[in-house]
Amino acid sequence: MSAEPLTHVRSRTVCLPERNIDTDRIIPARFLTTTSREGLGKHAFNDWRWRDDGTPDPDFPLNRPEAQGARILVAGRNFGCGSSREHAPWALRDFGLRAVISAEIADIFRSNALKNGLLPVVLDAAVVDELLATPGIELEIDVAAATVALPDGRRFAFPIDGFARTCLLEGVDQLGYLLKQTPHIQRYEDAFHAR
Amino acid sequence: MTSDPTPDIATPDAPRTLFEKLWDAHVVVPETADAPAVLYIDLHLIHEVTTPQAFAELEARGLPVRRPDRTKGTLDHSTPTTQPDADGVLSYYTADAEHQVRTLRANCARHGVELFDFGSDHRGIVHVIGPELGLTLPGSTIVCGDSHTATHGAFGALAFGIGTSEVGHVLATQCLLQRKAKTLAIEVDGALGPGVTAKDLILHVIGAIGVDGGTGHVIEYRGSAIRALSMEERMTVCNMSIEAGARAGLIAPDDVTFAWLANTPRAPKGDAWDAALAQWRTLRSDDGARFDRVVRIDAREIRPTVTWGTHPGQVAAIDARIPVADGADAQRALDYMRFDGGKSLLGQPVDVVFVGSCTNGRLSDMRQVAAVLRDQTVHPRVRMLVVPGSVQVKREAEAEGIDRIVRAAGAEWREPGCSMCIAMNGDLVGPGQLAVSTSNRNFEGRQGREARTVLASPYTAAACAIAGQLVDPRDFLQEHAA
Numbered sequence A: 001m002s003a004e005p006l007t008h009v010r011s012r013t014v015c016l017p018e019r020n021i022d023t024d025r026i027i028p029a030r031f032l033t034t035t036s037r038e039g040l041g042k043h044a045f046n047d048w049r050w051r052d053d054g055t056p057d058p059d060f061p062l063n064r065p066e067a068q069g070a071r072i073l074v075a076g077r078n079f080g081c082g083s084s085r086e087h088a089p090w091a092l093r094d095f096g097l098r099a100v101i102s103a104e105i106a107d108i109f110r111s112n113a114l115k116n117g118l119l120p121v122v123l124d125a126a127v128v129d130e131l132l133a134t135p136g137i138e139l140e141i142d143v144a145a146a147t148v149a150l151p152d153g154r155r156f157a158f159p160i161d162g163f164a165r166t167c168l169l170e171g172v173d174q175l176g177y178l179l180k181q182t183p184h185i186q187r188y189e190d191a192f193h194a195r
Numbered sequence B: 001m002t003s004d005p006t007p008d009i010a011t012p013d014a015p016r017t018l019f020e021k022l023w024d025a026h027v028v029v030p031e032t033a034d035a036p037a038v039l040y041i042d043l044h045l046i047h048e049v050t051t052p053q054a055f056a057e058l059e060a061r062g063l064p065v066r067r068p069d070r071t072k073g074t075l076d077h078s079t080p081t082t083q084p085d086a087d088g089v090l091s092y093y094t095a096d097a098e099h100q101v102r103t104l105r106a107n108c109a110r111h112g113v114e115l116f117d118f119g120s121d122h123r124g125i126v127h128v129i130g131p132e133l134g135l136t137l138p139g140s141t142i143v144c145g146d147s148h149t150a151t152h153g154a155f156g157a158l159a160f161g162i163g164t165s166e167v168g169h170v171l172a173t174q175c176l177l178q179r180k181a182k183t184l185a186i187e188v189d190g191a192l193g194p195g196v197t198a199k200d201l202i203l204h205v206i207g208a209i210g211v212d213g214g215t216g217h218v219i220e221y222r223g224s225a226i227r228a229l230s231m232e233e234r235m236t237v238c239n240m241s242i243e244a245g246a247r248a249g250l251i252a253p254d255d256v257t258f259a260w261l262a263n264t265p266r267a268p269k270g271d272a273w274d275a276a277l278a279q280w281r282t283l284r285s286d287d288g289a290r291f292d293r294v295v296r297i298d299a300r301e302i303r304p305t306v307t308w309g310t311h312p313g314q315v316a317a318i319d320a321r322i323p324v325a326d327g328a329d330a331q332r333a334l335d336y337m338r339f340d341g342g343k344s345l346l347g348q349p350v351d352v353v354f355v356g357s358c359t360n361g362r363l364s365d366m367r368q369v370a371a372v373l374r375d376q377t378v379h380p381r382v383r384m385l386v387v388p389g390s391v392q393v394k395r396e397a398e399a400e401g402i403d404r405i406v407r408a409a410g411a412e413w414r415e416p417g418c419s420m421c422i423a424m425n426g427d428l429v430g431p432g433q434l435a436v437s438t439s440n441r442n443f444e445g446r447q448g449r450e451a452r453t454v455l456a457s458p459y460t461a462a463a464c465a466i467a468g469q470l471v472d473p474r475d476f477l478q479e480h481a482a
């Protein structure tokens, strides 16, 4: 799937200060029996967002009126730990998010997010704590510059792999890129896997 | 615990870690500042949950599976663990679950991929069947759309979980785009005490380094305590590497590994075996190889260990007091679990006991449970499920009479599958119920909405089933040995 290019994200934030938000919390396993990538947004953070009777929990930050339309999630450290389910970024994207900011983001979640136009942003714990303490502020994320700008003008750089950045900026089709490596793959197979 | 910094070593003959050897042998195109490496994948394991969208992507592009011979499928996550009815019909939890199974069946048939379907002697949890068939080989790269793929690292394979987009990449190209991970050596020395198992060891390790202590790293487990483990125990350890955030877990292969493989149907035979063995013996970290980080653990300090919170790093020895909350997250975990910080967990009433999963669903685990359950009765309050990890485990256990011991004790003996580990097939823990589980994740809602999970070894789980409350399995084992 070639993602549409992502160059900037400008949005208010919505905050989940809990640490170690795992993929079972992002989308519980019982919603993984789908054979599609679409329509998972309604189950994003399902058991937090929806009460047993199917009504939204008004206290859950993503259900609050001021969170509607927010595209940047700020979360406690080690966000996305747990399973490899790509349903997690699919659900967050379908819900409307384009970036997740945390002091630490789990490896597989980060890789899956990047393949789905969801930008993982790791900032210093002190900066993340400040963002968590001030939900709803407007941030501007510049993918090319790899910076997050706060309303007061401060800018913080975040690490991003050069290839991942190009993929986001240009909507590079990673499978297409790999298929272009076929001559190398063939040579490798001929040399090492003739056995 | 200690840490060593690592200098950058670029000389060709420099000592290498096992991870570096595995990595170097599979690089198709080296990584640069601008692009990740293209890494070759020897074995791609697939199951029904994380593949439908990947096959759909291939269809949309008109692409074939590049190496159907290096791709093997099984059905495990959303499959029922109850017996089929008199007409052979399986009772799926939902129509979607059945549709997912049919979809994998159709995709495998269309692309010529071998599927271990219902009726196959080889069906089972993906991380149980790879090793028992001898598909999991030292020195190979193995991936699966499942984070517990690290299990296969117990054989000295570089094995890790991938997302569904990457499943599509491997189906189409047999390769992945990867950045090289950092290395973390976990050295465990000394002997484990009686009643202390590999599960206690790995829970203790995760507690020591933290639930994110391995992020960005591949762990190599080393030391005398690791060398002393059986193959099945090594799998239990590597299985939970992801619970410390690690990309993968590794144990260098040795005679224990080779003896296991010699008994598998699909490992190389004859001359091919001899050639493979010679190569496998080189698969160890060289003396002097530098790891990015080293952590040392004394095995003698490890006691039967359980989780008290809602992630696998929140652990305590069963006979210790659990910690007082040191912040909002720990307090939230305690509140969810309805436990009091600073108190012992002993005596907490237990509602459900689950034995199974890719962590502890192998024959030795079934034997440990049977050893505790023999001539005993499961407490009337407790519902106990024993779910073998594969058809082969089930058959071997039944040949030893383990199913009869389990049933006679009042527990359920089920068909193979993931079952209550992920609770997407209808095997659920009820809201508020306390489950002692031999699986690998105690996340909120993992075993059912509002289910409370305590992770434990098979000994601990079985002892708790009989007692109807959390107990120290050592007291129990001694009592019955006496």
Ligand code: SF4
Residues within 6 Å of the ligand: B076, B077, B125, B126, B127, B146, B148, B357, B358, B359, B417, B418, B421, B422, B439, B440
């Ligand atoms: S047993 Fe549990 S952890 Fe293992 S593959 Fe199945 S669902 Fe995943």
